[in-house]
Amino acid sequence: MRPPADAERGVAAGALACEECLARAWLLERLAGHLEVARAAALRLLALDDGGLIDAVAKGARREVRSELARLDPGRARARLAAAGVAAVCRCDPRYPARLRDLPAPPAVLHVATRAPAAASAGPSADVAGADPGADPIARLLALARGPSVAIVGARRASPYAVQVATELAHAAACAGATVISGLAAGVDAAAHDGALRAAPAAGVGLAAAASASAAGPGLMSAAPASTAAPAPAPASAAAPAATLAVLACAPERPYPASTRALHRRIAGAGAVVSELGPGLRPRRWMFPARNRIIAALADATVVVAGRPGSGALLTARLARELGRTLGAVPGPVGSPLSCAPHLLLREGAALIGAPADLLAQLGLEDRALNEGAPARARPAPPAPPSGPARRLLDALADGRGAAAAFAAAGLDAPSGLAALAELELAGLVLRGPGGSLTATALARR
Amino acid sequence: MLARARTFAIDGVEPRQVWVEVDIRSGLPAFSIVGLGDTAVRESRERIRAAILNSGFRFPDGRITANLAPASLRKAGPGFDAALALALLAASGQLSADRLGCFAVFGELSLGGELRDSPGALAVAEGARRFGVPRLIVPPSRAREASLVDGVEVAPADGLACAAAIISGERAPAPVPRPAANGPAAGVGAAGAGIDLADVRGHAIPLLALQIAAAGGHNLLMQGAPGTGKTMLARRLATILPQLTRAEALEVTRIHSIAGLHADGLMTARPFRAPHHTISPAGLAGGGSPPRPGEASLAHHGILFLDELSEFQRSSLDALRQPLEDGHVTIVRGQRALRFPTGFQLVAATNPCPCGFAGVDDRCGCAESDLRRHQRRLSGPLLDRIDLLVDVRRPSAQELRAPPQTSSARARELVEEARERQRRRLRGTAAGRNGELDAGLVRRTVRLDADAEEQLSRAYACGLLSPRGRHRTLRVARTIADLAGRERVSRDDVMLALSLRHRADPGREAAA
Numbered sequence: 001m002r003p004p005a006d007a008e009r010g011v012a013a014g015a016l017a018c019e020e021c022l023a024r025a026w027l028l029e030r031l032a033g034h035l036e037v038a039r040a041a042a043l044r045l046l047a048l049d050d051g052g053l054i055d056a057v058a059k060g061a062r063r064e065v066r067s068e069l070a071r072l073d074p075g076r077a078r079a080r081l082a083a084a085g086v087a088a089v090c091r092c093d094p095r096y097p098a099r100l101r102d103l104p105a106p107p108a109v110l111h112v113a114t115r116a117p118a119a120a121s122a123g124p125s126a127d128v129a130g131a132d133p134g135a136d137p138i139a140r141l142l143a144l145a146r147g148p149s150v151a152i153v154g155a156r157r158a159s160p161y162a163v164q165v166a167t168e169l170a171h172a173a174a175c176a177g178a179t180v181i182s183g184l185a186a187g188v189d190a191a192a193h194d195g196a197l198r199a200a201p202a203a204g205v206g207l208a209a210a211a212s213a214s215a216a217g218p219g220l221m222s223a224a225p226a227s228t229a230a231p232a233p234a235p236a237s238a239a240a241p242a243a244t245l246a247v248l249a250c251a252p253e254r255p256y257p258a259s260t261r262a263l264h265r266r267i268a269g270a271g272a273v274v275s276e277l278g279p280g281l282r283p284r285r286w287m288f289p290a291r292n293r294i295i296a297a298l299a300d301a302t303v304v305v306a307g308r309p310g311s312g313a314l315l316t317a318r319l320a321r322e323l324g325r326t327l328g329a330v331p332g333p334v335g336s337p338l339s340c341a342p343h344l345l346l347r348e349g350a351a352l353i354g355a356p357a358d359l360l361a362q363l364g365l366e367d368r369a370l371n372e373g374a375p376a377r378a379r380p381a382p383p384a385p386p387s388g389p390a391r392r393l394l395d396a397l398a399d400g401r402g403a404a405a406a407f408a409a410a411g412l413d414a415p416s417g418l419a420a421l422a423e424l425e426l427a428g429l430v431l432r433g434p435g436g437s438l439t440a441t442a443l444a445r446r
Numbered sequence: 447m448l449a450r451a452r453t454f455a456i457d458g459v460e461p462r463q464v465w466v467e468v469d470i471r472s473g474l475p476a477f478s479i480v481g482l483g484d485t486a487v488r489e490s491r492e493r494i495r496a497a498i499l500n501s502g503f504r505f506p507d508g509r510i511t512a513n514l515a516p517a518s519l520r521k522a523g524p525g526f527d528a529a530l531a532l533a534l535l536a537a538s539g540q541l542s543a544d545r546l547g548c549f550a551v552f553g554e555l556s557l558g559g560e561l562r563d564s565p566g567a568l569a570v571a572e573g574a575r576r577f578g579v580p581r582l583i584v585p586p587s588r589a590r591e592a593s594l595v596d597g598v599e600v601a602p603a604d605g606l607a608c609a610a611a612i613i614s615g616e617r618a619p620a621p622v623p624r625p626a627a628n629g630p631a632a633g634v635g636a637a638g639a640g641i642d643l644a645d646v647r648g649h650a651i652p653l654l655a656l657q658i659a660a661a662g663g664h665n666l667l668m669q670g671a672p673g674t675g676k677t678m679l680a681r682r683l684a685t686i687l688p689q690l691t692r693a694e695a696l697e698v699t700r701i702h703s704i705a706g707l708h709a710d711g712l713m714t715a716r717p718f719r720a721p722h723h724t725i726s727p728a729g730l731a732g733g734g735s736p737p738r739p740g741e742a743s744l745a746h747h748g749i750l751f752l753d754e755l756s757e758f759q760r761s762s763l764d765a766l767r768q769p770l771e772d773g774h775v776t777i778v779r780g781q782r783a784l785r786f787p788t789g790f791q792l793v794a795a796t797n798p799c800p801c802g803f804a805g806v807d808d809r810c811g812c813a814e815s816d817l818r819r820h821q822r823r824l825s826g827p828l829l830d831r832i833d834l835l836v837d838v839r840r841p842s843a844q845e846l847r848a849p850p851q852t853s854s855a856r857a858r859e860l861v862e863e864a865r866e867r868q869r870r871r872l873r874g875t876a877a878g879r880n881g882e883l884d885a886g887l888v889r890r891t892v893r894l895d896a897d898a899e900e901q902l903s904r905a906y907a908c909g910l911l912s913p914r915g916r917h918r919t920l921r922v923a924r925t926i927a928d929l930a931g932r933e934r935v936s937r938d939d940v941m942l943a944l945s946l947r948h949r950a951d952p953g954r955e956a957a958a
Contacts, residue, residue: 155813156815157813157814157815157816158813158814159812159813159814160804160814160817162814163814186815187813187814187815336811402837402839403651403837403839404648404649404650404651404839404841404842404845405842407650407651408842408844408845413650414650414651414653414654415654415926415938415942416938417651418651418654418941418942418945418946419938419941419942419945420941421945422905422941422942422944422945423941425910425944425945426901426904426905426908426910426944428908433804434669434798434799434804434810434817435669435670435671435798435799435803435804435810435837435839436669436670436798436837436838436839437804
């Protein structure tokens with residue numbers, strides 16, 4: 001059942017893809033502009049074979065494209081991949097993620113961003129990774145795509161509520177050992193990746209998260225107190241593997257939108273950033289539904305956190321349903337346009353995700369619930385539970401209540417109330433939102 | 447024949463002595479004024495001619511040359527009219543030139559010969575004292591203001607004829623009504639009488655922040671939905687600041703008088719300036735030609751309130767950097783650098799998000815990206831100078847019915863005690879208030895309990911504070927301890943200060 005040894009070598013060798021699949025990837029790049037014109041039918045067009053695709057979209061350039069395709073030099077294509085720091089795995093490879101084969105048209109080549117572009121001189125099969133499989137992006141991708149996984153998708157212009165929910169869900173899923181898959185867009189997608197990156201690193205990628213509960217996750221507030229440096233994204237190769245996978249609608253090495261650049265770097269270093277499209281390609285509109293079908297296929301379950309009617313998240317959910325995957329949706333505030341997509345899905349029978357536990361139940365991971373990993377905003381050593389005024393204030397908190405109302409309910413005056421509030425904030429039990437709203441964190445609810 | 451009279455030009459907010467020299471020669475009748483005057487100065491020829499004739503004097507025939515010395519100083523405005531006219535009368539033998547030498551003269555002339563108001567009387571009187579001129583002739587409406595300066599005898603004159611009579615000694619000047627010690631202070635721009643902290647219901651947290659801001663001279667940012675009372679609270683900060691000292695009041699009056707915003711007498715209330723957010727950089731920090739004090743200078747010793755902080759132009763806010771940092775602003779025009787004092791306390795208000803309703807009843811429809819953009823507009827060098835952030839929320843119905851929590855008089859008493867403690871501690875240093883402490887002074891003057899120290903390091907370690915934010919927290923904690931009369935800063939002081947820090951700290955950003 002394990003792949004043969006030569007294939008193993010091939011993975012280590014980096015840019016490995018068969019000639020036929022490389023040709024397909026080249027064709028997508030060549031026809032990117034034509035596909036943009038016919039973007040309404042993009043998903044159907046992608047299901048066609050090479051010849052059919054050329055006939056369908058190339059119009060006047062058919063002969064030209066055909067002859068270019070015939071003259072394509074796979075060696076040069078591989079060299080280009082290596083130069084751009086992109087590794088590849090094709091659908092002819094036995095270890096190609098099996099879930100993608102459920103698609104009517106699985107992407108021919110999965111391009112994976114490696115951290116640094118390979119040295120140009122290293123040639124087409126540069127040893128991007130060396131011996132350590134944990135540092136090899138392809139091996140990481142394959143491991144991430146094998147384990148239990150959940151796609152968390154939603155609106156780019158999301159509410160703070162949606163962002164927080166996405167972060168918490170992703171964090172819980174990652175802590176329980178699932179891979180969090182999303183599209184690296186702003187808003188919910190970015191929050192999902194971020195939440196997964198905050199999770200305690202799994203011992204082995206994908207499965208077996210339980211064992212190592214070393215709380216020093218790749219980021220955040222868990223940074224050592226002594227360090228004065230910003231506890232920013234972990235540097236390069238030393239990064240612990242993270243349980244998140246980003247599928248891009250453009251070249252994999254290209255952070256899009258630009259605001260996700262830091263996130264892109266962190267995921268590329270610790271998780272995996274993949275794309276159907278080869279290096280250098282800028283995003284086009286037809287690529288987004290195409291990308292969404294990959295997300296839907298890669299994940300065991302798809303959860304929509306917030307989305308407008310007709311959004312990409314809704315499309316991902318529908319594609320996931322067609323593939324027979326589990327569907328979940330997080331209810332939003334009534335009356336908000338962002339609640340349309342999840343509410344529609346709930347009406348159609350999607351599972352209601354009201355808490356991280358609901359998501360884990362859908363994934364069949366309940367038993368490894370939250371207690372395995374540190375919650376999203378945990379500090380290295382969880383402080384002793386608050387006492388005295390801080391305790392009273394915490395009990396008096398209701399979401400969205402202002403400080404004054406909470407102080408009154410706890411019987412505190414302004415100075416002692418504010419001091420208690422700072423204490424709770426310091427302990428990571430309360431978040432202060434814009435406008436002075438107070439929210440108890442997941443840590444406080446436990 | 448040659449005659450001279452003395453007057454003063456306003457250069458920025460400083461008086462400069464100007465000699466008005468008039469020379470009359472035989473020749474074709476002509477009247478020219480030299481000495482770098484602006485259009486108002488050139489036009490004064492026509493006013494002077496009419497005023498002299500209408501006051502019953504003779505306008506001399508011949509070639510008249512008037513010079514405003516020093517010729518290198520740019521002179522603006524009609525305030526030189528009276529001096530020119532009197533020098534002309536002296537030069538034509540209608541007035542004793544010797545007697546004119548003991549007077550400084552200030553005021554604009556009407557065609558009928560009356561002396562009119564001109565801005566800056568207080569600065570002129572200060573100039574007269576500085577240059578040892580014993581007597582000063584001013585328009586009657588400015589007499590009280592000019593007589594605030596000790597050591598100068600102010601002679602109000604309602605017209606040219608009256609001024610000539612006073613100078614020649616034919617007439618004693620009318621007595622100047624002494625300004626009442628606690629007279630109705632408010633001129634334009636003052637905080638206004640009749641407002642008090644006792645008017646405020648609810649808002650316990652903002653009230654606490656106001657007292658801390660007043661006690662330590664900390665700049666304050668209020669965040670809250672529209673209509674929650676941010677402006678109402680900001681106005682009341684002026685009522686709990688310590689009373690203006692006489693020297694401060696004189697400085698304030700002088701600036702407002704120069705800007706033409708002041709009616710008469712001494713301004714005893716702290717100024718409260720609330721410019722609209724469309725204001726230009728020059729309007730805010732001072733500028734124009736000739737340079738005039740901006741809102742930052744008009745708020746000197748008082749409060750500059752910037753409502754809708756995020757709506758101000760970037761360039762306008764940038765123009766506030768030097769004023770905030772140095773307490774004065776330097777404006778360079780041509781060859782000269784003018785200095786305007788800008789020792790104001792900044793109070794800013796902003797909505798928590800573009801729609802204004804973030805955190806309130808789920809009414810906010812802003813996306814997370816909008817929030818971040820809003821936050822970004824607020825950040826920057828200005829926020830670095832703001833020590834306190836407080837959320838202002840709508841008080842509940844119950845709070846509205848409750849009795850007032852404090853009054854301005856009581857709060858001011860506490861503030862003055864805290865200020866006195868700071869004065870004693872900071873004697874001999876560059877700072878006078880905790881809000882002005884720099885890094886070195888913070889280290890030297892802020893002593894923490896062991897427990898307080900530990901809490902602060904914890905907050906710093908978990909990314910809640912940036913190094914600068916830590917600093918601000920220390921300054922604020924020092925003030926809180928001063929308000930409570932503690933020499934050492936306790937744990938509760940630090941926690942309270944942490945609660946009032948602004949949360950868009952760079953340290954936090956880096957962590958999140």
